[in-house]
Structure formats: structure tokens, C-alpha cells
Amino acid sequence: MAAATLSTPPAPKLDPLKTFTVTMIVRRFNPDLDDEPTWQDFDVEMYPTDRVLDALHKIKWEQDGSLTFRRSCAHGVCGSDAMRINGRNRLACKTLIKDLDITKPIYVEAIKGLPLEKDLVVDMEPFFESFRAVQPFLISSSKPEKERIQSATQRERFDDTTKCILCAACTSSCPVFWTDGQYFGPAAIVNAHRFIFDSRDEGAQVRLDILNDKEGVWRCRTTFNCSEACPRGIQVTQAISEVKAAILRGRP
Amino acid sequence: MSSTTDTLGLASPRSPRSTPTGGVNWEKWGWIYMRASGVILVVLIFGHLFVNLMLGDGIKGIDFAFVGGKYAAPFWQIWDTAMLWLALIHGANGMRTLVNDYATHVVTQRVLKGALLFSVITLLTLGTLVIYTFDPCPAGAPANLLASFCPVV
Numbered sequence: 001m002a003a004a005t006l007s008t009p010p011a012p013k014l015d016p017l018k019t020f021t022v023t024m025i026v027r028r029f030n031p032d033l034d035d036e037p038t039w040q041d042f043d044v045e046m047y048p049t050d051r052v053l054d055a056l057h058k059i060k061w062e063q064d065g066s067l068t069f070r071r072s073c074a075h076g077v078c079g080s081d082a083m084r085i086n087g088r089n090r091l092a093c094k095t096l097i098k099d100l101d102i103t104k105p106i107y108v109e110a111i112k113g114l115p116l117e118k119d120l121v122v123d124m125e126p127f128f129e130s131f132r133a134v135q136p137f138l139i140s141s142s143k144p145e146k147e148r149i150q151s152a153t154q155r156e157r158f159d160d161t162t163k164c165i166l167c168a169a170c171t172s173s174c175p176v177f178w179t180d181g182q183y184f185g186p187a188a189i190v191n192a193h194r195f196i197f198d199s200r201d202e203g204a205q206v207r208l209d210i211l212n213d214k215e216g217v218w219r220c221r222t223t224f225n226c227s228e229a230c231p232r233g234i235q236v237t238q239a240i241s242e243v244k245a246a247i248l249r250g251r252p
Numbered sequence: 253m254s255s256t257t258d259t260l261g262l263a264s265p266r267s268p269r270s271t272p273t274g275g276v277n278w279e280k281w282g283w284i285y286m287r288a289s290g291v292i293l294v295v296l297i298f299g300h301l302f303v304n305l306m307l308g309d310g311i312k313g314i315d316f317a318f319v320g321g322k323y324a325a326p327f328w329q330i331w332d333t334a335m336l337w338l339a340l341i342h343g344a345n346g347m348r349t350l351v352n353d354y355a356t357h358v359v360t361q362r363v364l365k366g367a368l369l370f371s372v373i374t375l376l377t378l379g380t381l382v383i384y385t386f387d388p389c390p391a392g393a394p395a396n397l398l399a400s401f402c403p404v405v
Contacts, residue, residue, distance in 0.1 A: 175353060176353070179352065179353050179354070179356065180352065212277060212280060214277070214278070214279045215279075216279075218277075218279040218280050218282070218283045219279065221349065244283070247280070248284070
């Protein structure tokens with residue numbers, strides 16, 4: 001499951017109270033001063049219980065206050081701090097430093113394919129624009145007067161895709177999205193899937209038509225980068241394939 | 253923000269979306285074609301390899317006469333035509349997605365896709381022509397160039 005960049009040499013049992021030094025190499029970019037992003041390295045003292053986010057905090061609070069990154073809840077729920085760590089998209093707040101190869105420097109950069117704004121911050125607007133385009137809300141003709149009953153099996157059908165936190169780790173790991181900015185991207189399709197297969201929803205046909213677009217699901221080439229990148233473990237590629245099948249069937 | 257897009261070497265994602273054409277959904281049919289032709293090609297290609305390499309004398313049986321004999325049979329003519337068209341278009345469509353991925357410039361993309369289209373059409377025409385007009389013993393050819401199995405006139 002873990003790729004080469006993540007796989008650890010059988011981790012020596014680290015004393016949770018003893019610190020170790022790691023080198024963090026961060027891709028910096030200041031739009032006011034730089035033409036090109038540059039790599040900058042920092043040495044930080046870390047405990048085995050620390051995460052990449054803690055290392056970034058330590059750099060920002062103790063070494064260089066200008067380091068810019070997004071984070072909010074810091075516990076893997078808000079989806080603010082997706083970044084490319086050692087070449088793989090992950091949440092900085094869910095990646096323990098000891099799980100990476102600490103004998104080598106740890107490379108941290110912004111997610112790819114979205115316009116870089118500063119250091120680790122990218123412009124998320126294009127991402128949310130395609131999210132909005134699939135109409136990610138319940139469409140129903142009945143008035144919300146009483147509860148909409150749904151069986152456990154019907155709920156199970158789209159359970160996987162309800163877990164999305166919109167961190168953009170999947171979309172920005174997709175090679176099709178990197179070169180074709182028009183492509184909806186995995187995250188938008190996942191969120192369409194969540195409503196297309198919801199028995200209470202009546203807008204499935206609309207969403208299937210939207211995703212049947214030239215830049216829709218057919219652009220997907222089942223690279224599986226998205227499934228591997230998802231910090232919530234959503235089977236993204238499978239969800240996209242289910243949407244493809246639904247479009248061919250003409251109904252969910 | 254032009255400087256940031258320049259550093260990435262990419263246009264801003266999702267700049268104005270192409271208007272839906274309303275015509276044939278090529279991207280969808282391309283996707284279906286890749287799957288369907290793939291399944292048929294598995295049968296065609298492995299059948300081709302089995303007949304050529306394993307039946308009879310196996311690989312030693314392949315010579316000019318063997319090919320000539322195959323193209324005299326309408327069954328193999330249709331088999332090979334199907335294989336040629338399905339495989340060539342399948343491959344070219346795959347190359348087209350590669351161009352989409354790696355050629356960032358519109359002009360480069362057009363040139364590469366144009367070259368691809370040209371070579372596909374040329375190869376399909378030539379290949380089909382050969383399959384249906386192949387004559388191992390052309391009339392009027394000098395006797396010393398004719399294959400040994402040709403009837404002596």
C-alpha cells in the first residue's frame with residue numbers, strides 16, 4: 001500500500017520522550033519578490049509523536065515567521081493542509097514524521113495543478129468552481145415537511161463518498177488535471193457520486209449530463225493517483241467508474 | 253497573478269469552459285471504443301498468434317507461401333482487416349491522449365495530432381489495399397522472380 005517514498009526502513013523503536021533532528025526542505029515562493037519558487041531547508045527538533053504540521057509550526061513560530069501555509073482544525077477533518085510531502089499528496093496534520101524516512105530530508109511543497117499564491121498556499125477557487133458545477137446539494141421536488149426515509153442499504157450505497165473533506169489532495173494528484181485545467185477532477189466527481197446514488201435525491205440525471213461533458217468523467221484514465229492520495233481512504237477511482245457506468249446506463 | 257501561472261508553465265485551470273457542442277460526444281464514444289476494441293483485439297490477436305505460431309509447423313511454417321495462402325482465404329482477409337483497423341485506431345487514440353497529456357502548446361498539439369491522423373489514414377489505406385489486392389503470382393512477372401508454387405505459364 002505505502003509507496004517507496006513513504007515506506008520506512010523497519011522503524012527503530014523511538015523513545016517517545018527523546019527528540020531527533022529532521023531536515024525539512026520547503027518550497028518557498030513569495031509573489032512580491034520571487035519569479036520562481038525556491039527550496040529552503042530548515043532543521044527542526046521533533047518528538048516521535050510530532051506530525052509534519054508540527055514541524056511547519058515550529059519553523060513558523062521559531063525560525064521564519066514568513067512561512068505561509070493553511071491549516072485550521074489540525075486534526076484531519078477540515079481539509080485545509082493538503083500538501084505534497086515527499087512527492088505524495090497528504091494532509092500535513094495526519095502525517096507523522098517518524099513514519100517518513102527521517103534519515104533523509106523531508107520535502108514539502110504546495111499541491112500541484114492549482115495557481116500557486118505563496119509558499120504552500122494555492123488558489124483553491126478553480127477547485128471549488130468545479131465542485132459547485134456538479135450541484136453538490138440535495139435536489140428534491142417534495143417539500144421538506146417530514147423526514148425523508150432511507151434504508152440502511154440505500155445509505156450504504158454512497159457511504160464512501162460522503163467522507164470527502166474537499167482537501168483537493170485527489171484532484172491535485174491527477175495527471176489529467178495537471179495538464180487539462182478544464183477537467184472536473186476527482187473531487188467534483190466524488191461529490192456528484194454522493195448525490196447521484198442517494199435515493200432521496202432527484203437530480204441524478206442533471207449531474208450525469210454535466211459529467212457526460214467532454215471534460216467530464218471520460219477524461220479519467222484510471223491512474224489511481226486519486227485513490228492513493230485520499231487522506232480519508234475514499235475509493236475515488238471506483239466512484240468515478242461507477243459514475244461512468246451510470247452515464248452509460250442512463251440512470252444511477 | 254500571471255507570474256504564478258508562468259512558474260507552473262500552465263494556463264489557469266478551468267479558464268472559460270468550452271460550450272457543449274450538442275453533437276456527438278466523441279470523448280464518450282472514444283472511451284467506449286477503447287474498451288470494446290480492446291476486448292475484440294484480445295481474441296483476434298491471440299487467435300492470430302495461435303494460428304501462425306502454434307498450429308501445423310509452427311513458426312517454421314511461416315513463409316511467403318503461408319502468407320499468400322492466408323490472403324487467398326476471405327476468412328483471414330476479414331480477420332486481418334478487423335485486426336488492422338481496430339488495433340491501429342486503438343493505438344492512435346491512445347497516442348492522442350498522450351499528446352493531450354504531454355504537449356502543452358496548442359500548436360504542438362495540433363501538429364502532433366495532425367501527423368497522427370495522417371499516418372493512421374495512410375497505414376489503414378495501404379494495409380487494406382494490400383490485404384484485398386495481394387496476388388502472390390502476378391501475371392506477366394519474370395519467371396525467375398515468381399514463387400516456386402506459382403503455376404508455370
